Structure formats: structure tokens, C-alpha cells
Amino acid sequence: MGMTITEKILAAHAGKKEVRAGDLITAKIDLAMANDVTAPLAIKTLEKHGIDRVFDPNKIALVLSHFVPAKDIKSAEQAKIVRDFARKHGIKYFFEEGEGIEHTILPERGIVVPGDLVVGADSHTCTYGGIGAFATGVGSTDIAYAMATGEIWLRVPESMKFIFYGKLKPWVMGKDLILHTIGEIGVDGALYRAMEFEGEAIRELSVEQRLTITNMAIEAGGKSGIISPDEKTIEYVKERAQKEWKVYESDPDAEYHSIYEWDAGKIEPLVAWPYLPSNVHPVSESTHISIDQAFIGSCTNGRIEDLRIAAKVFEAAMKQGKKVHPYVRCIVIPASKNVYHQALHEGLIDIFMEAGCVVSTSTCGPCLGGHMGVLAEGERCISSSNRNFPGRMGHPKSESYLANPAVVAASAVLGRIAHPEELVRAEEFAAV
Numbered sequence: 001m002g003m004t005i006t007e008k009i010l011a012a013h014a015g016k017k018e019v020r021a022g023d024l025i026t027a028k029i030d031l032a033m034a035n036d037v038t039a040p041l042a043i044k045t046l047e048k049h050g051i052d053r054v055f056d057p058n059k060i061a062l063v064l065s066h067f068v069p070a071k072d073i074k075s076a077e078q079a080k081i082v083r084d085f086a087r088k089h090g091i092k093y094f095f096e097e098g099e100g101i102e103h104t105i106l107p108e109r110g111i112v113v114p115g116d117l118v119v120g121a122d123s124h125t126c127t128y129g130g131i132g133a134f135a136t137g138v139g140s141t142d143i144a145y146a147m148a149t150g151e152i153w154l155r156v157p158e159s160m161k162f163i164f165y166g167k168l169k170p171w172v173m174g175k176d177l178i179l180h181t182i183g184e185i186g187v188d189g190a191l192y193r194a195m196e197f198e199g200e201a202i203r204e205l206s207v208e209q210r211l212t213i214t215n216m217a218i219e220a221g222g223k224s225g226i227i228s229p230d231e232k233t234i235e236y237v238k239e240r241a242q243k244e245w246k247v248y249e250s251d252p253d254a255e256y257h258s259i260y261e262w263d264a265g266k267i268e269p270l271v272a273w274p275y276l277p278s279n280v281h282p283v284s285e286s287t288h289i290s291i292d293q294a295f296i297g298s299c300t301n302g303r304i305e306d307l308r309i310a311a312k313v314f315e316a317a318m319k320q321g322k323k324v325h326p327y328v329r330c331i332v333i334p335a336s337k338n339v340y341h342q343a344l345h346e347g348l349i350d351i352f353m354e355a356g357c358v359v360s361t362s363t364c365g366p367c368l369g370g371h372m373g374v375l376a377e378g379e380r381c382i383s384s385s386n387r388n389f390p391g392r393m394g395h396p397k398s399e400s401y402l403a404n405p406a407v408v409a410a411s412a413v414l415g416r417i418a419h420p421e422e423l424v425r426a427e428e429f430a431a432v
Ligand SMILES: CC(C)[C@H](C(=O)O)[C@@H](O)C(=O)O
Pocket: 037, 038, 066, 121, 122, 123, 124, 137, 368
């Protein structure tokens, strides 16, 4: 019997020829990651146990991304703990505030490559599966253990396969495919399983959009999300990789917990209404919902392509004399400094500013309701991020709607949830 891509990566890191779903393994990691929220707890755990060294300072990434530039004294102190630790141990991949969100930086800079086994103290670590790595979120204690030993204990997950065939409609992005998946299987539909995505429609997507899909595997309860590398992945990786990579793929006779097949051509842009990412509705059935805020950013949809498509919508709106609706605040946060720089270079930041958006330094920002766009009671936000739980972006009685960045931009202009086609002709989509 063959193995899945997930089983192959885990077997290689456990020093075994073969592993099967359900096996308990101890595996060597290629990278342990933590951020300004989770690293301090891990650092304190190490200190409490008198551990004064890390297994390898070149295989640890510490990223200040959530509450930076420090929003209050507590976040300043959290960041300081991480900074001091990174300096003391000579951590190679330490990223200061403004460098960006961990899940954007690590693939973008080739710190994670195909075939890697990565653990991160952040639930969206599953993002890196978009380039064919096994990556999963763990708690602060587990990450402390991984940082000290270079190993992680795992139960090999079962795999679920999601095949998207057909051609995508205009304005349908990776975000819509993952919202569709979560809408179909529910927020616990993939509990502790590896979610493997494949098919013609996935292959048509850019690597960035694939990263959006795997980013949200955790929103269906998945242990990980993964897409086998292809030529597009290698193109993306080869100009950034900081180390050797290895391409794995599933055997044709590998065993799956379940297989889903969908015609991607039937999917239209989707919106997840409060208060679960599975509460998915077509955008055409959401256009009666007025909004107070729009957010374009986050580790889900804050990369350059996302900003390009949003800018396209704003540009078209401005040609028609429209800007961000007077009753809406629109916040744009490029997910990394490199994305910000590139957007600046391409003139996208000018477009956002002329359209009336607020553009800010690379950080998680309003995604988790921490700062830079917290919602008041009763306010509604349409967001390109990944979670819409009660209170996620502010007051427990505020509401977040999740959508792709083109839908968010169109909604910002029209003051209600809107299809980008209301502002831009479909043919122009092809030019993005
Ligand atoms: C702060 C961090 C632990 C958290 C996560 O694990 O996902 C955050 O990034 C989030 O998106 O809620």
C-alpha cells in the first residue's frame, strides 16, 4: 500500500521507511516557530526547567507580528522577552516588528521549503503546506520542547483528499475554494486530519493562493493542509530557498479517510457570515449586508497578489468617481515588509490612499481584534482574514464576514457586501 505525501514527509523525519496514519512517532523538525504572543510562554517554560540552550539556533524562527509596534506596556514587555532571548541565543530567523506576519515571511523568504517538517506555536502554521511542507500548530509547551530537543511527538494523521476540477469563474480565488470546503465539511470536519488539496483548479492557482487555502485548514479542525509541489511551486521556491528542498507526492494507492470531488467552475465568490468560517453564503446572497469597516490583510490574504486585485477594484471604482464609502473605514495592511515594498513600487499604495484607505505597517493588526481597527458594539467588518468568531475583531457583539480581497474592496466602495463585478467588468479580471 502506498503512502500519502504527509506520511512520506513524516516517515522521512522519523527516520523510518514507512509510517501509517495512527502511528505514534518522534520526528526531527526542520524549524520551530513562535511569535510575540506564544514565544514568551515557551521561553519561560525553558527557564523554569533550567534549559539554557536551544537545539539549533539556525532552526528556530521568532517573529514579532501580533501586537507590534507595541500597542501597550504588556505587548512591549512580551516583545522584549523574545528580543532578549533571540539575541542571547543567536537565533538566526528573528524578525523585528514591521518585518511582517510569520506565515507570510517564512515561505516568502525561503525559510520553509517543500518537504520540511515545521512546528509553530500558532494555529495557522498549517499555511506552509501550500508549498508541500508538513506544518502544524502546537502549544507553547510543545514548542519549548521542540526548541530544546529539535524533536516533536506526533500521531500520524489520517488524510482527507479534496479534488477541485474545472475552471474557476472570474473573481473566484483560493479563499473561495477553502471557504467552500469548510462550508461543506464544517469547522470540525477535518479534526486532526491532514487536508490534501489537488485537481486542475488547484494547479491553476498561484502559489500565493494555494497558501491561502492551506492557511485555513485549521478552520476545519485540520492538523495540517498540504498541496503537492509542481512547477509553479519550484519556480516560487528556487528564487528564495535558503536550503535544499525535497518534493514528495502521494502514491496513487495511498489510503484516505475520505475523498471529496467538486466542480470549481460552479463556485462563486463566497462570504462566511458570523460567527463561524463554515457559515458560508454566496456573495450574491449577501449584498443586503451593510458594513462599517473593511480589512484587507492578514496571513490569509495580505500578499502581493491580494493587494493587486484589491487595487484593481479600487482603480475601477475611482474611474467611475467612487471611493471608499463615506460610512466605511477601509484598512489595508500588507502582510510583510517585502509585500509593502513591492506594493509601493507598483503604485498600489498610491491607489489605496487615493481611494481613501488607511495603509499601515505589516502586522496582524485588526485580524485578532488586538489593535489598529478594533470594532465597536454592533459594528460589522468584511475581512480578508480567516476567523469570524464572536469578538474576534473587537466587541463580542461586533460581526466579521470573511471573503476574498476583491470582494472586500468592492464592499468597501459600495458600503455593503458586494461582488467585484458590480464595479469591474469580468474581462478585466483576466488582466490581474
Ligand atoms: C496568537 C496566536 C496564538 C493565534 C493563533 O494561534 O492562531 C493568532 O495568530 C490567531 O490567529 O488567533
